[in-house]
Amino acid sequence: MSPPRGRPERLDDFDAPGTAYAAVVRSPARRGDVRAVISPHLPRDYRFITADDIPGSRVLKFGAEDIPILAAGRVAYRGEPIGLIAGPDRRRVEEAVALTRVEVDEEDPPDGLGPFDSSRLIDSLSFDDGGTEAAEGQAAATVKLELALGAVDHYYPEPQGAAAYYDYDKLVVLSSTQWPFHVRESVAAALGVRDDEVVVRPSYLGPHLDGKLWYPSFVACHAALCARALGRPVLLRLSRDEDLLYTPKRAPFEASYRLHLDAEGRALAVDARMAFDLGAYAPLAPAILKSALDAARGAYTGAALRCKVWAVRSANPPMGAYAGLAGSSALFAAERAADSAARAAGVGAPLWRLDNALADRPRRRSKAKARLARLIEAACADADYARKRAAYELLSKRRAEPGAPPGFGIGLAVGYQLNRPPRLSAAHGNPSVELTMGKDSSILIRSSVAPMDEGALELWRAQAALTLDADPADVTIAPMGTDEAPEGGPSTFSSGIGIATRLILDACEGIRERRFREALPITVKKSYRPRPKSDDGLEDASWAAAVVELSLDELEGSPRVRGVWMAASAGKLLSEAHARAGLRRDAARAVSTCLRERVGLAGGTAASYGLLRLDELPPTAIRFIEDDGLRSPGGLGELAFCCIPAAFANALAQAEGKPPGALPLGRRGWDEHDH
Amino acid sequence: MTIDLIVNGEDMKIRAEPAERLAEVLRRSRAAPSLTIDCGGGFCGKCLVLLDGKPVASCLVPAFRARGSEVVSYEGFMSTQEAAQVEAALTAAGARLCPFCKPAYSLALGFIAENRARIGEDEALAIVSSVRCTCSDPSAVVEAARALAGEPGDQRASRAHR
Numbered sequence: 114m115s116p117p118r119g120r121p122e123r124l125d126d127f128d129a130p131g132t133a134y135a136a137v138v139r140s141p142a143r144r145g146d147v148r149a150v151i152s153p154h155l156p157r158d159y160r161f162i163t164a165d166d167i168p169g170s171r172v173l174k175f176g177a178e179d180i181p182i183l184a185a186g187r188v189a190y191r192g193e194p195i196g197l198i199a200g201p202d203r204r205r206v207e208e209a210v211a212l213t214r215v216e217v218d219e220e221d222p223p224d225g226l227g228p229f230d231s232s233r234l235i236d237s238l239s240f241d242d243g244g245t246e247a248a249e250g251q252a253a254a255t256v257k258l259e260l261a262l263g264a265v266d267h268y269y270p271e272p273q274g275a276a277a278y279y280d281y282d283k284l285v286v287l288s289s290t291q292w293p294f295h296v297r298e299s300v301a302a303a304l305g306v307r308d309d310e311v312v313v314r315p316s317y318l319g320p321h322l323d324g325k326l327w328y329p330s331f332v333a334c335h336a337a338l339c340a341r342a343l344g345r346p347v348l349l350r351l352s353r354d355e356d357l358l359y360t361p362k363r364a365p366f367e368a369s370y371r372l373h374l375d376a377e378g379r380a381l382a383v384d385a386r387m388a389f390d391l392g393a394y395a396p397l398a399p400a401i402l403k404s405a406l407d408a409a410r411g412a413y414t415g416a417a418l419r420c421k422v423w424a425v426r427s428a429n430p431p432m433g434a435y436a437g438l439a440g441s442s443a444l445f446a447a448e449r450a451a452d453s454a455a456r457a458a459g460v461g462a463p464l465w466r467l468d469n470a471l472a473d474r475p476r477r478r479s480k481a482k483a484r485l486a487r488l489i490e491a492a493c494a495d496a497d498y499a500r501k502r503a504a505y506e507l508l509s510k511r512r513a514e515p516g517a518p519p520g521f522g523i524g525l526a527v528g529y530q531l532n533r534p535p536r537l538s539a540a541h542g543n544p545s546v547e548l549t550m551g552k553d554s555s556i557l558i559r560s561s562v563a564p565m566d567e568g569a570l571e572l573w574r575a576q577a578a579l580t581l582d583a584d585p586a587d588v589t590i591a592p593m594g595t596d597e598a599p600e601g602g603p604s605t606f607s608s609g610i611g612i613a614t615r616l617i618l619d620a621c622e623g624i625r626e627r628r629f630r631e632a633l634p635i636t637v638k639k640s641y642r643p644r645p646k647s648d649d650g651l652e653d654a655s656w657a658a659a660v661v662e663l664s665l666d667e668l669e670g671s672p673r674v675r676g677v678w679m680a681a682s683a684g685k686l687l688s689e690a691h692a693r694a695g696l697r698r699d700a701a702r703a704v705s706t707c708l709r710e711r712v713g714l715a716g717g718t719a720a721s722y723g724l725l726r727l728d729e730l731p732p733t734a735i736r737f738i739e740d741d742g743l744r745s746p747g748g749l750g751e752l753a754f755c756c757i758p759a760a761f762a763n764a765l766a767q768a769e770g771k772p773p774g775a776l777p778l779g780r781r782g783w784d785e786h787d788h
Numbered sequence: 789m790t791i792d793l794i795v796n797g798e799d800m801k802i803r804a805e806p807a808e809r810l811a812e813v814l815r816r817s818r819a820a821p822s823l824t825i826d827c828g829g830g831f832c833g834k835c836l837v838l839l840d841g842k843p844v845a846s847c848l849v850p851a852f853r854a855r856g857s858e859v860v861s862y863e864g865f866m867s868t869q870e871a872a873q874v875e876a877a878l879t880a881a882g883a884r885l886c887p888f889c890k891p892a893y894s895l896a897l898g899f900i901a902e903n904r905a906r907i908g909e910d911e912a913l914a915i916v917s918s919v920r921c922t923c924s925d926p927s928a929v930v931e932a933a934r935a936l937a938g939e940p941g942d943q944r945a946s947r948a949h950r
Contacts, residue, residue: 123824270888319886320923354829694882698922701925720829724920726917728914728930730927733927
């Protein structure tokens with residue numbers, strides 16, 4: 114069997130002689146027993162593959178979850194894969210899938226995050242430092258909020274897919290994945306072979322917002338099974354509509370949040386209950402719950418905390434991480450409460466945050482506190498927050514008058530991103546790099562973690578070249594294939610990129626110390642060894658403050674964002690231009706996810722999804738604060754999502770004069786969110 | 789059926805099924821290997837080509853409608869003088885595009901550059917906004933579009949937040 118031509122960036126460019134195409138037969142029902150699967154007669158070169166054809170493990174194992182690679186006998190969500198049809202002609206394969214009937218004795222499972230009993234509970238975490246109960250008795254006021262965030266899509270540049278082909282004795286899988294080694298293990302387990310008999314080569318990933326952590330392993334198993342069955346290369350790529358409907362989304366979230374205030378309006382205690390709908394299967398449940406619990410207080414660490422978080426099973430497709438697990442959802446709740454607390458205390462939102470953020474640590478000892486103060490001041494100054502907020506308050510008082518102008522609002526929120534990559538499983542390795550200077554003084558970098566775009570890789574090359582007095586053209590970064598990169602966990606967590614950057618710089622220093630004392634080639638290996646830390650990680654986190662200004666349409670009442678201002682601090686910036694472009698991109702997405710980006714889990718298409726157009730996006734200003742406390746590069750990939758949605762909601766609350774409903778708002782702005 | 793059309797200046801006879809779209813035919817025949825078929829519904833714009841000089845979402849065009857027409861894909865565009873202008877504008881704006889949307893954005897921006905005398909800035913923005921991708925800083929693409937539409941540099945600078 115001939116290998117493909119070249120190493121394609123895009124899955125659709127996979128081009129090996131004799132390539133066959135595969136598509137997925139899916140459950141039409143949300144839950145129930147499969148009564149029959151009736152497929153059309155298939156020509157000789159076509160195959161219908163079911164769970165019975167899986168030679169190895171029939172489940173994808175992730176933590177405590179076993180996810181059926183192909184459902185057999187019973188289905189748990191609409192769209193769950195039941196079978197695969199593969200053959201040489203793509204159109205005929207798609208027609209065969211469309212003609213296949215799946216009959217299910219459909220049940221009527223409970224929906225979304227309504228009242229749930231223990232049968233739907235996947236996992237829960239709770240924390241109580243004992244201070245909240247006492248605070249309840251002392252509180253002079255309590256902010257009470259009921260909040261909801263709906264499912265939104267990651268909308269990565271390429272829908273999920275994989276290609277698989279045999280190259281002599283090895284199965285090679287081309288996969289758009291954040292975790293090549295998990296793909297390798299999963300495919301090997303499904304085929305019943307050793308890990309070293311499978312090689313995974315990642316294709317172009319681009320901004321993924323953590324939507325390609327584990328699901329690519331699932332799709333890769335499908336492609337591999339088809340390649341094995343047909344004995345020829347197979348390409349399986351989901352359509353955008355399939356990807357929208359059936360792959361993991363940001364987990365729907367509901368919270369009941371209480372913030373108790375003392376007589377001066379300062380935060381005394383937080384009492385929060387948060388629930389996540391993780392769908393029919395929840396491989397990331399422990400990590401998601403932990404990230405939410407850790408962020409439950411947000412920046413207001415001086416408050417006591419009593420918090421319970423639940424992961425709930427439903428008949429939705431598996432739900433999961435979004436721009437860093439679930440911390441952004443918890444921070445949304447904390448920042449909405451902060452705004453309400455400021456209003457209750459009769460002080461401005463910036464001042465309330467300055468008084469209450471990181472209040473458990475003295476200012477002179479906390480560089481993060483000083484950093485955050487500068488960020489709030491910068492974002493507010495750039496946005497002219499104080500003047501606009503006061504003006505819009507006056508306007509809101511006139512709302513009921515005839516001829517009154519439509520509502521305007523301006524909102525502030527802060528957020529952070531920890532620079533400690535999360536551990537998703539016991540097998541999750543730590544970031545590591547290996548740097549080799551060859552006899553010709555060329556430099557090869559092998560890293561278990563890699564940025565998602567070429568621009569960031571260029572920065573690594575430039576830094577290595579600068580440190581070692583070399584030409585950037587002589588610096589090569591090895592591809593992330595499992596036969597090329599050091600073994601590790603997810604390769605693209607934003608916090609991991611910062612760690613890998615430090616490791617590369619350290620490795621460069623190691624080479625520099627040795628290069629004139631030892632013969633070339635020289636190889637230096639560096640690994641990240643997380644030390645058990647008793648602190649909360651906020652001192653060396655990346656921080657941001659965001660302001661969002663909006664107005665309401667005179668006729669429809671729907672919000673239009675007029676501007677976004679962000680101030681961020683993420684340690685040493687290798688390239689401010691690159692960092693600014695990345696934050697602008699993320700800010701645009703964060704705004705878009707507040708507005709029309711609603712996933713219709715009962716059905717929908719890419720056209721109905723509501724991604725904002727370029728000409729609908731607001732002007733966005735980004736400012737970076739020089740940081741004397743953080744010498745190393747920090748992560749940036751989650752920051753926009755940690756603060757812009759809350760700033761948007763705070764602005765909308767002012768414009769409408771009432772707490773906003775669930776986000777995203779939907780096309781009319783007022784639709785009830787449906788899970 | 790066989791469709792006669794001109795692709796990137798070359799006469800081509802392409803076999804097509806009645807229900808096939810122009811995008812599928814161009815990919816399958818390798819006439820436009822850079823073309824991306826993504827949403828399949830005319831929403832994302834990544835399948836943009838120039839059909840008889842006008843930008844269209846090729847996934848919405850039945851293949852038979854292209855009979856006798858001239859199609860320019862990214863491959864053909866790269867040999868035009870507008871291609872260098874587009875590349876320069878994208879570089880100056882700091883736009884880094886992914887392989888899925890760069891062909892479509894380049895064609896849209898090339899169309900703007902070629903027709904800047906008769907289309908205004910609003911229309912230029914609408915044309916480039918017909919492509920939706922989440923890979924890059926959107927303001928950089930908008931800046932490139934404005935530059936190619938002929939908006940003076942100082943007006944662009946004062947408009948954008950910095």
